[in-house]
Amino acid sequence: MKLNKLVIAVLACLLVVNFVSLAPAATEQTGEVTITGVVEEMDGAYIIQADDADYMVEGFDVSAMVGQEVKATGVVTENDEGKVITATIVETVAE
Numbered sequence: 001m002k003l004n005k006l007v008i009a010v011l012a013c014l015l016v017v018n019f020v021s022l023a024p025a026a027t028e029q030t031g032e033v034t035i036t037g038v039v040e041e042m043d044g045a046y047i048i049q050a051d052d053a054d055y056m057v058e059g060f061d062v063s064a065m066v067g068q069e070v071k072a073t074g075v076v077t078e079n080d081e082g083k084v085i086t087a088t089i090v091e092t093v094a095e
Contacts, residue, residue, distance in 0.1 A: 034073045035085060036093060039065040048072055053083050060087035069093040 037050035039062045046062045048055045048070060059074065074087035 031075050032073055032088065033076055033085075034071060035076075036069065036071045038069050039067065041066050048085065055083045055085040056081065057090070058084055058086045060090045062087075062090055065090065065092060 035048060035050045035052075035055060037048040037055070039057070040047050040049055041063075046057045046066070048057055048062075055072070055076065057072065060072070062070065062072075069092065071091050071093055072085055072087045073089040074085045076083055076085050078084065
């Protein structure tokens with residue numbers, strides 16, 4: 001009887017470890033990325049000028065951050081005008 005309980009407990013632990021190790025990180029699940037760059041205003045839209053590209057910002061008001069370096073996290077897509085980040089978090093980078 002004690003052996004059966006021990007075997008069940010061990011199998012349960014192995015099952016939990018297996019599920020945890022297979023679960024990808026949150027950013028991988030949502031497709032979110034983090035970019036760093038300077039916020040600029042162009043033709044009434046706000047962009048983040050990063051080293052690799054310019055990203056139009058949607059989903060977050062960055063108007064008070066113009067000229068500041070920021071770190072933005074969100075989902076990046078591409079349209080006819082270029083790359084777009086639908087930001088969930090935008091924080092200024094401390095200098």
